[in-house]
Amino acid sequence: MSSSCSAPSSCYAVTASREGKEPLQVCVYATPGDIDRLAPEWRALMEASSHSHPFYDPAWHSTWWKHLGSGELHICTVGPEGGPLIAIAPFTLGEDGLMRFVGGEDLTDYLDIVARDGAHEDAWRALLEYLSSPDAPAWKELALHSVPGASPTVAFFETVGEAAGGGAHGGATIEAENVCPVIPLPDSWDDYTGMLGQREERELRRKIRKANMEPGLEFGRTLTEKELEADLDDFVRLHELSQPEKAEFWNPSRSTFFREMAKEMLALGWLDLSFMRVDGHPVAANFSLDYGDRIYLYNSGFDPGERELSAGLVLLGQNIEQAIQAGRASFDLLRGDETYKYRYAARDEDIRLIRLTREDA
Numbered sequence: 001m002s003s004s005c006s007a008p009s010s011c012y013a014v015t016a017s018r019e020g021k022e023p024l025q026v027c028v029y030a031t032p033g034d035i036d037r038l039a040p041e042w043r044a045l046m047e048a049s050s051h052s053h054p055f056y057d058p059a060w061h062s063t064w065w066k067h068l069g070s071g072e073l074h075i076c077t078v079g080p081e082g083g084p085l086i087a088i089a090p091f092t093l094g095e096d097g098l099m100r101f102v103g104g105e106d107l108t109d110y111l112d113i114v115a116r117d118g119a120h121e122d123a124w125r126a127l128l129e130y131l132s133s134p135d136a137p138a139w140k141e142l143a144l145h146s147v148p149g150a151s152p153t154v155a156f157f158e159t160v161g162e163a164a165g166g167g168a169h170g171g172a173t174i175e176a177e178n179v180c181p182v183i184p185l186p187d188s189w190d191d192y193t194g195m196l197g198q199r200e201e202r203e204l205r206r207k208i209r210k211a212n213m214e215p216g217l218e219f220g221r222t223l224t225e226k227e228l229e230a231d232l233d234d235f236v237r238l239h240e241l242s243q244p245e246k247a248e249f250w251n252p253s254r255s256t257f258f259r260e261m262a263k264e265m266l267a268l269g270w271l272d273l274s275f276m277r278v279d280g281h282p283v284a285a286n287f288s289l290d291y292g293d294r295i296y297l298y299n300s301g302f303d304p305g306e307r308e309l310s311a312g313l314v315l316l317g318q319n320i321e322q323a324i325q326a327g328r329a330s331f332d333l334l335r336g337d338e339t340y341k342y343r344y345a346a347r348d349e350d351i352r353l354i355r356l357t358r359e360d361a
Contacts, residue, residue, distance in 0.1 A: 006037035008077070012135045014126045022080035024122065026130040029075040035062040038075065041085050048116040051151055054291040055108045059264035061090050064103050067257040071095065073102070074137060076130070078115075078123045087115035087123030097140030105145035107257070109180060109296070109334045110351065112144075112151050120152035131358075142356040145177065146335075149350035157354050177353040181346030182294075183331040189321045195345040207310040208317055214309060216279035219318055221272065228266060231273055232259055234282045238301030242312070265289060276315040284311035286319055293329040295319070320344070 008027035018024065029038065039058040046052040054060065065073065071094040079085035090102040090113075101111040115123045130136055147153050157172045186192050193201045211217060222231045236255070240247055250258075265271040272288040272295065284302040288295050297319070302312040323331050333341045335351065 006034050010135060011081075012130045012133060013081075014129050016125055016129055018122055021122075022083060024078055024086070024126045025081050026126050027077045029077070030073055032062065032065050032069075032073065034073075034075055035065065035090070038077070038088065041077075042088055042114060045085060045088055045114045045116060049114060050117055051112070051120075051148070052114065052292070053110040053112075053148075054265070054270050054289045054296060055103060055110050056112065056114050057264075057268070059268065060108070060261060061102045063257055063261045063264055064107065065092075067253050067260070068104055068107070069102065072137065074099070075102075076127060078126045086119040087113050087127075089113040089123070089127055093137050093139055097138060098143055099137075099139040099141070100143045100145060107254070109146060109298075110148050111146040112148065112153050115152070121156050124153065124156045128356075140358050142354075142358075144354040144356075147352045147354055149352050154352050154354070157356075172354060172356045175353050175355075176350055178335050178351050179337050179348040180335050180351060181333045181337065181341040182349050183320065183333070183344055183346045185320070185324050185328055185330055187324070189324055192320065192324060192345070196343070200343050204313065204317055208314055211276075211309050211311070211314040214278055216277075218277050219274065219315070220277065221274045222266070225263065225266060228263060228273075229259075231275070231285075232262060234275065235273065235285045235287055235299075235301060238282060238285045238303060239299060240301070241303055241305075242301045262287070272319075274315065274319055276309075276311050276318070278306070278309070283309060284315040286315055288319065290328075293327075294332055295323045295328055295330075296332045296334060298334060316344070 006029060009030045011025050011027040014024040014026065035058050042058040046056060069092060071092045074091040074093055076089040076091065077085050078087040078089070091099050092102050093099045103111050105111065113120070113123060131139065131142070144153070154174060157174055160172070186195065193204065196204065222228055236250060240250065262271060262273070270289050270291050272290045274286050274288070275282050276284040282303070283306040285300065286297060287299045288297045300312060320331055333346055337348070
């Protein structure tokens with residue numbers, strides 16, 4: 001599939017040879033509408049990659065740009081002329097010369113290029129040749145936040161080192177930025193609880209038993225767009241109740257992004273918005289994404305007035321059990337090393353910050 005669905009603002013022919021392969025070109029798309037027009041090819045690349053996360057989807061990027069984006073948009077595609085793309089790299093360039101991924105690391109836990117398996121190295125070599133050429137925009141530093149430590153992007157910059165950018169760049173630096181605690185899921189709930197410490201297992205089972213004795217207790221999920229608006233209202237209320245120090249999180253731009261993004265994720269079949277209710281009253285909610293073989297817990301909330309129910313813990317336990325039953329391989333608690341995450345047998349997966357300075361800037 002070629003990128004004929006949208007017209008690029010420019011294309012750059014890569015000169016570096018790929019032995020036995022067609023020559024590559026980097027084409028640049030510069031308008032927000034290009035994200036949507038490239039969506040079929042973009043999602044085909046996600047399906048062809050074992051390193052994709054739901055945050056890489058074009059709907060996520062388009063929604064983020066619409067409500068939170070700034071600077072110049074540079075959506076770079078990599079592929080042979082007239083042939084199928086091997087990668088898409090969504091960048092934004094600020095007035096300060098800082099080039100970074102579209103998506104914003106404050107709201108997007110993982111960021112990276114989207115490339116077919118085995119194509120990251122070719123894609124990055126082509127991108128860096130383009131970025132060192134006279135055709136490139138006037139960037140000064142490439143700051144790649146929130147790159148998963150296991151991504152081939154990290155391996156590329158580790159291997160190439162000072163040669164990564166050729167003569168026009170200084171050496172790339174890679175640093176630990178944060179961690180995402182991830183629970184590896186076994187085949188059964190009993191196997192999972194056996195992964196916990198004795199005290200944690202005992203407390204989890206006791207609190208689940210106690211909650212299940214509560215009259216009027218029920219669990220539910222958002223299944224339709226008709227339910228979504230009211231359920232999001234309940235979710236936001238619970239989030240604000242449980243984390244009053246984050247009240248400023250729900251400013252108009254973030255709130256609009258979050259609601260539109262939820263609608264997009266629901267349409268894609270990836271939204272997992274779950275609730276624990278007592279007599280119809282929501283007492284806990286988890287906003288997760290169900291993508292591939294992993295559940296991503298993006299945000300959560302609970303009613304402190306119902307603390308005796310341990311609603312947040314019980315709902316999370318129920319989500320983990322259902323993920324096991326659905327055959328998911330892992331439950332990702334996403335960015336941050338909060339103590340509570342490790343009570344659930346989570347193990348750190350690191351995310352990296354990669355910096356590359358333009359030597360001639």
